[in-house]
Amino acid sequence: MKAHVDQDTCIGCGLCPSIAPDVFEMKDDGKAHVISDTIPKDSEDSAKEAEGSCPVNAISIL
Known part of the structure; x- marks a missing residue:
């Protein structure tokens, strides 16, 4: 799995690094x-949680 943060959308709330x-x-x-x-592998669930928790949907987990 790979993660991506859309830099144009990210507001820098800090939620994703606190979760993952x-x-x-x-x-x-x-x-x-x-x-x-x-x-x-052991961080995939937390990465998906961060994706779902992002307030501006800037994270994609592929």
Whole structure:
């Protein structure tokens, strides 16, 4: 699985790294970014939870 954050849509609320810290991080631009190209197997559920919790639907889990 892979994660993607739409940088144009992201509002930098910080919810995704709080739910899935192995997948997402906040950077100096104030927006969330994906840490690695492939989601670790043990983080797939939390990544999907972060996708569903994003208030602006900026996250895609593929």
